[in-house]
Amino acid sequence: MWLVVACVPLLPAILVACARYGVDAASLCRGAVAWALRLLRGRACAKSTHAFVFSRCTHGQADSVLRTFELYADTRPSPCIGPVTGEALDRALRRLGPSRVLELGMHCGYTSVRVLRLLPSAGRLIAVELDPLAAELGEEVILVAGFKHSQVHGQFQVLTSSSAEAIPTLGLFLEVNRGISEGLDMVLMDHNPGQYLPDLLALEREGLLRPSGCSVLLIYSSRRAAADGGEVMDWIRARPDRYSVKSELPFMTEIFYQNKSTRVDE
Secondary structure: OHHHHHHHHHHHHHHHHHHHHOOOHHHHHHHHHHHHHHHHHHHHHHHHHHHHHHHHOOOOOHHHHHHHHHHHHOOOOOOOOHHHHHHHHHHHHHHHOOOEEEEEOOOOOHHHHHHHOOOOOOOEEEEEEOOHHHHHHHHHHHHHOOOOEOOOOOOEEEEEOOHHHHHHHHHHHHHHHHOOOOOEOEEEEOOOHHHHHHHHHHHHHOOOEOOOOEEEEEEOOOHHHHHHOHHHHHHHHOOOOOEEEEEEEOOEEEEEEOOOOOOOOO
């Protein structure tokens, strides 16, 4: 019963994706259930993870926060992506040098801190997290790592909502608060793999992906999660005019979006 309740907020997005884009409903539903299980497990360990990191790290030092996360994850269940995937993320960040990054699914803030420490001084991270507890604890961890929070001049902003609700608001949010019209340089998807394709379609439809080039990193917590998100890769490979696959690792795939034309393909 609790799985049904947890997945109810995802039903509108699932139905819209199935009707509009022909996405397989069974695959999306499996992804939704897997994500709900991950969410509940994440809530179970979020408080203990936060308490451990908060009490043992050196406040104001991002690298210390990351090492403390990893120390915790060595012996306990943890929602953080871990150092192997984290180092792959670091390489992508250093190679691409993004200034405007969107993170869908922040969990306890580990990935957010990894990203923020490699952004330029004027860079900005927008993190979207559905679970209010994870969003609150993750935001505290980011602050402990030494990053500033402000809607106008801060280095990051946390939005507590579903990705489906957040994405249509991001264009106005970025334009009003930062004067950005070029779109996002990088998108990290680390939430519900069944939502990866609908969210990618929504980001493109809203004009949030920088036309001259935007990297999208798809992060998977397990091989099963990668299988649940497989439809997004089929969709990408069928559109070589706009998308290309840059790298595929066991738990992270990097794709690249580029569209210099103003024409919108239906």
